[in-house]
Amino acid sequence: MEFDFLSPVNDELLDEIKSLNPQTIGANIRLHTDRSGIPELEGVNVAIFGVRENRRAERPENKPDFSNLRKQFYGLFPGNWKLKLADLGDIEPGATVEDTYFAVQNLVESLIKQDIIPIILGGGQDLIYAQYRAYDNLDQMVNLVNIDKRFDLGDAEKMISNQSYVGKIVVDQPYNLFNYSAVGYQTYFNSQDEIELMERLFFEAYRLGEVTSDIALMEPIFRSANIVGMDLGAIDSAAMNSAYFNSPNGFNGREICALSRYAGISDKVSSFGVYEYQGNLGDLANMLVAQIIWYFIEGVNYRTNENTISAKKEFTKYQVPIDDEILVFFKSPVSGRWWIEIPFLSNVNTKLKRHTLLPCSEEDYLEACNQVIPERWYKAKRKNEV
Template sequence: MADLTHLQDFIEPVSKAWLNDDQEYDPAQMGGAIDTYESEAYFPDLDTADIVLLGVGEERGSFPPRNSMDGPNAIRREFYNLYYWHNDVRVADIGNLLPGQGLGDAYAALSAVLTPLIDAGKTVVILGGSHDLTYAQYQAYASKHYIIEATVADALIDLQEGSPRRDLSFLMDMLTEQPNYIKHFNHLAFQSYYVHPRMLETLDKLRFDCYRLGRVRENLDEIEPVLRNTDLFSLDLNVLRASDAPATAISPNGLTGEEACVLARHAGMSDRLSSFGIYGYKTGADKGSMTAKQVSQMLWYFIDGRSVKNREAALTERESFWEFHIAGADIETVFLKSKKTQRWWMQLPSNDFVPCSHHDYLLASNNEIPERWLRHQERL
């Protein structure tokens, strides 16, 4: 693998001693198991790492504008105290991104750190500041002309053209700038009363998929195939309800903490996902560090999902799958079900297999064309 030690030019170390009040972590805790960038004399061995953590405190695209590492470090304080159950998943923490002179410098620095890590086959988890950092997350792919599928979980849809706040408008640039490298875009758990109807009309015309909060909560398993097909996942913590994320929520309604953990686990199970940004955490309003604890548990479940993914067979290993042939008046296709993880895939007319759910199989068995199948065909 390429030498990644040059990344030290962009980041600053994290002190485990400070995070744990000068106490030693138990080797069975995350703090004892994670290979952390603690001093300039030692940089983690990223060759063996599956997941790389990066803190980014940039909030100058939000209100009030600021740059602070308090947020990523508060999450680390809680996460490092959790117990490490997944010996087949190696985690490295490379510290916090240094602040740039301006917001554009911060975007460029984040993209410059992410790109070589993605090239090296690492999955990067960004413990972020404001949600507009998703744009820099995307630029890490665009700079190499990688064509990707992107998914955002957010109570809002940040397409407010002309807004002075980048965290409310960044999707406009991300989805419309040319050349564009987003093959498909999904938006999860938006709350309709916060979204202008024309925004949804525009996204639908582009054949993008938007799932309102109620639809996501009705059946989280239907969202798993969406995340399985995703390269870039960005989650704004405002997608959680106020009682479960008091430091960041904007609404009494939203995902529960448990549901957010399920989404994180689904994301970890994806063999395509290479970056996962968790944005919007603010320390000042976090009573009892409850939101930091929530994020830390989402991270734990993301790692749990990665452990499940490690056990999955390749689709070419047909002996590891049950195969179901469907031949009806309206649809003829093949479904595969993993014997190891119970996940489903369906075959398109192009002969490619795409992630799907058990519900899609049941629809096809009743000679009904699954919406997921139709949407894939429309996009093709």
């Protein structure tokens, strides 16, 4: 793989690794080093790389440095994983921000084509745009889940920034986006215009309090995602112990790690980005981000591959008549997870080629039995019709 825009892990970290317990992640991960170059990716399941780009962030002078984050992550012990990991080093900022986007897009696309899940450590969250564009040549509609206090829709007519990339994703061709879900938004950080636009586009939005009151209800949201992005600003400042993230409200350490694990365990998620890493965060923040990455990989390790046609043949089917509709639910006998069918409209030009199973919860099935149509099904069906 020729990616000469990647810079290696620095030599000081290599010296640190030599002193680690031989069972730690750092002693077993394949590394991009100055001496040996980019590692062999045959058999690798998850590849981590940093992107030191933040020119479109609020504080562009705080160029991210992931050295201490790597030190914290390498020192962790893996779970009972069957996965092979690689650290590809960092993408340095290009001559223009668009050059950086191009590098990220190409690297993510290449890794996905090799069945390797990229974990992107990034500066400005506008890098999600490049993560999304990596799917342009993969011939599929994608669902994007964003863990963030803001929707980041912004003004699509203006230059892309870390708070306006979703608008660009919606309006720029090619159109690959089927659904956008915002997890953990806080109303006072979002204008009413943006809240109303989310409704008009049939996108999904879950308030911070709604998520934290029963975090397990978010599992189906991540199960339908292809791309997951996380803004570190969604975490409360106390958990990060950093003045940069200046919001007293947000997810705590346990909650953000639970969401990360849901992202990892989803059979569909093929790329994961952690953004708004600024400068060189303190030890506590770096340890939390290291654990966020750890929980994502832990989730990947325990995937059940229920997204295959053969697995779906084993599902138990339930039909629920509501008014003039018949809702079709499926339940996995292995994991106990639920799905609901979105019917394909043959007269509509869409990349949804067949009946699509939308992840849902048992509560959705029970509500349907009480003649209440699940909101996620309604929004997905409406998006298929427009």
